Amino acid sequence: MIQTKGLTKDFGAVHAVRGITLAIEPGELVAVLGPNGAGKTTTMRMLTTLIAPTSGSAEVAGHDVVRSPGEVRRRIGYVGQGNGAGHQHRVADELHSQAAIYGLSRADARTRVGSLVEALDLGDLVKRKVSELSGGQRRRLDVAMGLVHAPGLLFLDEPSTGLAPQNRANLWEHILRMRAEHDMTIVLTTHYLDEADSMAERVVIVDQGEVIADDTASSLKSKLAGDRVAFSTGSPSDLAAIVSQLPGSSEVEATDGEVRARVADGPVAVAEVLRAAFEKGIAAGSAQTFRPTLDDVFLSLTGRSLREENAK
Ligand SMILES: Nc1ncnc2c1ncn2[C@@H]1O[C@H](COP(=O)(O)OP(=O)(O)O)[C@@H](O)[C@H]1O
Numbered sequence: 001m002i003q004t005k006g007l008t009k010d011f012g013a014v015h016a017v018r019g020i021t022l023a024i025e026p027g028e029l030v031a032v033l034g035p036n037g038a039g040k041t042t043t044m045r046m047l048t049t050l051i052a053p054t055s056g057s058a059e060v061a062g063h064d065v066v067r068s069p070g071e072v073r074r075r076i077g078y079v080g081q082g083n084g085a086g087h088q089h090r091v092a093d094e095l096h097s098q099a100a101i102y103g104l105s106r107a108d109a110r111t112r113v114g115s116l117v118e119a120l121d122l123g124d125l126v127k128r129k130v131s132e133l134s135g136g137q138r139r140r141l142d143v144a145m146g147l148v149h150a151p152g153l154l155f156l157d158e159p160s161t162g163l164a165p166q167n168r169a170n171l172w173e174h175i176l177r178m179r180a181e182h183d184m185t186i187v188l189t190t191h192y193l194d195e196a197d198s199m200a201e202r203v204v205i206v207d208q209g210e211v212i213a214d215d216t217a218s219s220l221k222s223k224l225a226g227d228r229v230a231f232s233t234g235s236p237s238d239l240a241a242i243v244s245q246l247p248g249s250s251e252v253e254a255t256d257g258e259v260r261a262r263v264a265d266g267p268v269a270v271a272e273v274l275r276a277a278f279e280k281g282i283a284a285g286s287a288q289t290f291r292p293t294l295d296d297v298f299l300s301l302t303g304r305s306l307r308e309e310n311a312k
């Protein structure tokens with residue numbers, strides 16, 4: 001569905017995208033993660049033909065983005081970062097205008113708009129002005145706008161940014177239902193790591209214009225981050241010495257009454273540390289193991305926290 005080779009984009013001296021090579025198969029749901037300024041939006045804008053690459057190539061929905069932008073546009077939907085419908089128009093008019101832009105007949109437009117309004121829960125809103133919608137309602141309208149022409153491939157740039165958790169969940173429920181019904185391929189960006197973790201079958205992590213990881217969330221976490229463990233103890237330095245001996249242990253921190261570390265396998269580490277502590281007569285109280293997050297993955301790849309970078 002998407003095939004890029006060495007895609008780059010320079011804005012003057014700014015190297016926004018530095019050679020992205022990606023292949024996305026039909027039906028995949030891929031989340032692109034990365035800190036602000038990583039080049040996610042720029043990449044999406046190249047793939048949706050809105051800006052031309054500086055070098056490299058991209059084929060989207062079977063057509064080259066530079067040679068056949070019209071063919072690409074007809075086959076994709078794009079919900080840009082915080083853009084969307086004009087303010088003073090009514091919701092229904094916006095959707096019908098969008099249908100007209102894509103060349104749907106009036107009858108087809110009525111059917112299509114009707115089913116999108118139902119699928120995205122916009123029924124009570126069709127007569128309202130876009131400017132009167134809440135953030136969550138507005139984003140659902142944006143998604144409907146991107147789907148009017150029934151594209152097989154949908155790009156969503158931070159569709160849920162700024163929404164309350166309940167509205168986020170609601171938006172995703174709608175998007176996932178539409179995906180199941182229409183067999184869509186979806187490429188999205190998000191700041192919410194938990195969203196990417198729970199929904200995407202594949203996570204592409206971008207940093208400074210390059211892809212630094214590309215795999216399922218679970219294999220990224222198990223390959224790159226490992227588990228975290230924490231022990232409460234009366235002898236932190238003695239227990240830290242034991243923890244440091246574990247295979248694959250790192251970032252061992254002994255603080256007042258506690259030892260924390262990163263290890264390859266949390267439950268195995270807990271069993272071994274407690275056994276060794278018992279043998280050596282070192283007091284060890286409770287033990288906890290934490291599964292890694294995608295933030296741990298980013299941290300282990302870059303030494304920075306994606307959560308903190310995005311909060312800036
Ligand atoms: N039109 C533009 N002109 C100049 N610089 C730009 C433009 N668009 C984006 N950039 C720069 O390119 C880099 C990548 O931006 P962007 O793709 O928006 O990142 P992301 O979406 O990952 O936050 C940033 O340094 C940004 O400031």
Ligand SMILES: [Mg+2]
Nearest residue numbers: 040041042081
């Ligand atoms: Mg962006």
